[in-house]
Amino acid sequence: MSEPDRLPARTVLALVADDFTEHRPPERTTAPDGPLGWTGYDTARARAAERTGETESVVYGTARIGELPCVVVAFEFGFLGGSLGERTGDRLEAAFGLARSRRLPLVSLVATGGSRMQEGMVALTQLQRVARGSVLLREAGLPHLAVLRDPATGGGWATLGAGADVILALPGAQVGFAGSRVRPPDADPAAYTAEGQLAAGHIDAVVRPGELRATLARWVAALSGPGGRMPGDGLTGGSVVSGGSGSGPAPAPVPEGLSAEPPAATGWAAVERARSAGRPRAQAYLDRYFAHRLPLSGDRCGGVDPGLLCGIGVRPGTGPEAGRAVVYAAQCGTATRPAGYRTAARVIRLADRLGLPVLTLIDTPGAANDATAERAGAGAAIAEVFAAVAGARVPVTSLLIGEGGSGGALALAAPGNTWTTRDAYFSVIAPELAAAILKRPQDQVARTAGQLRLRPQDLVGLGVVRGIV
Structure with a gap:
């Protein structure tokens, strides 16, 4: 041909x-x-x-x-x-x-x-x-x-x-x-x-x-919408699944956790577990969650961040979720670049216009803070994501799957609908940096991690997340 x-x-x-x-x-x-x-x-x-x-x-x-x-x-x-x-x-x-x-x-x-x-x-x-x-x-x-x-x-x-x-x-x-x-x-x-x-x-x-x-x-x-079906799925037809109120789409279901270990006993243990090279990453969660994925790449401003995966995925199975389209933005454990935040904001705004629910996976030690990132507008790019999530008329579901480093992670978190896995932490700042700011010696980093109350169970107690999956 x-x-x-x-x-x-x-x-x-x-x-x-x-x-x-x-x-x-x-x-x-x-x-x-x-x-x-x-x-x-x-x-x-x-x-x-x-x-x-x-x-x-x-x-x-x-x-x-x-x-x-x-x-x-x-x-x-x-x-x-x-x-x-x-x-x-x-x-x-x-x-x-x-x-x-x-x-x-x-x-x-x-x-x-x-x-x-x-x-x-x-x-x-x-x-x-x-x-x-x-x-x-x-x-x-x-x-x-x-x-x-x-x-x-x-x-x-x-x-x-x-x-x-x-x-x-x-x-x-x-x-x-x-x-x-x-x-x-x-x-x-x-x-x-x-x-x-x-x-x-x-x-x-x-x-x-x-x-x-x-x-x-x-x-x-x-x-074509939440009821769209993927060719080859053996499915035909489809309908919009209503949310709890109004006629918008239902929230994307929270992904299942891929870790069977109990939550860490100490704050520093939670940090070490989240930083472990062997824990499940975004790719594993997306593969489990979707039958098919269609990537959306780039910020349309000259940048691509391979550490943030975005696109539209279609749910597997045979129940009411089968064939539903869900927009996703997933951090992969690296410091997120400005291009990644702008891409995430772009796809969340697209979901909002098309009436598609959104899933975000949070996993970053924080936003990239080198000189190149600053020149590329790190602050403005992060602000775009905060605004896109805050202004979304469609439901956003967020799952913390690893490191939750400061505002660079929080930008992708849905207020009131963020969950966490067992091998994760969320913190206002990394324990090492917190200790440095407080002028504490290196041997006080673990103690500082405990004071930050960053473990999954701490986050539930603080009301920062809804629960542990």
Whole structure:
């Protein structure tokens, strides 16, 4: 099978979706050779139409991806390089409107070189229409998933692509605001690839062509709400599970503890157990908790923190929880970087817009506090997570699974719905640092740990956590 990067729009649609039904807005009347009177523009459009069989650079309509209906937009790169003109803007605006009116996810298959020069500023202002459509879709609580084909550059990348909730890309796709002909001569070409954008935190995943259809089906199911079902689960249908009040989703269930040992007898023993290399980490909890996981990567500001895993997972089993989508943000035991906090805030806000419950796993000695972290805005990034958790209208469930180091850990903790495992501790500050601040000698660190009352049972007694799992 050919890679769906430079293939015709309808071929790409057939590769990833079923039952496509095209929609078209009313065709606008334009002046000869377009709004600028660009000599030869009508001729170029006619040649493009003859070559591709399309009348514009975008095709859109309804389709089924996996088991669920969607609105799908596909760029026809063979039509003037997939460029955006006024009629393209009409179609993109109509696609956003169709998704809102039918309450459907929007999937964009992007392959564009940018705005159409033959229409000048009229073409460029179509980006404002796309941005407005994106805002209205978000306000309606509907998801937008973009697939970046080759190329995805210029305003098409900076609005329809980069503005999506979930951004996937094909291997080796050219992705960047600057197209290949306008970059500085000394620019690093790797920065303009799908892989480079993934490493910089600007897209969520690079997906091989042969896996694109199944991956899109899973994403659409997960993004479609708490009742979405994953293809291949042997499950069909689904319904929103109501919470204790109102019609929102029920909280994500608290994960089972993976440690059979009793809580530590002393504060310092709790610290040592939480720091043990052999205790269960986030990966083990996520593997046990979810049947499938779809990662969300990067802070969209140029950073990725591998020590904080984020994404949407789907619950296993056969009961009412089976197939439920849950957004997760899980610390992996390292000092969390600013990029990690910004990524966590991004996915929690996404969950809030889509009405999905959130699970956070807390495990960090604290926020990274080196000079690089400070320059990257550690304080502001932590504040983003505190605000995202505090402002979430969907329920957030938190489980302390290891170290709970100060505000860098508390930022991910749900007020009133945080639990702890037996091999964990939570402290206002690390015992060693507390002893140093109090000017105590090294042999007083263990005593200081006891005074901090940081053991799981202490945390329950203080009302900091609801219970020990």
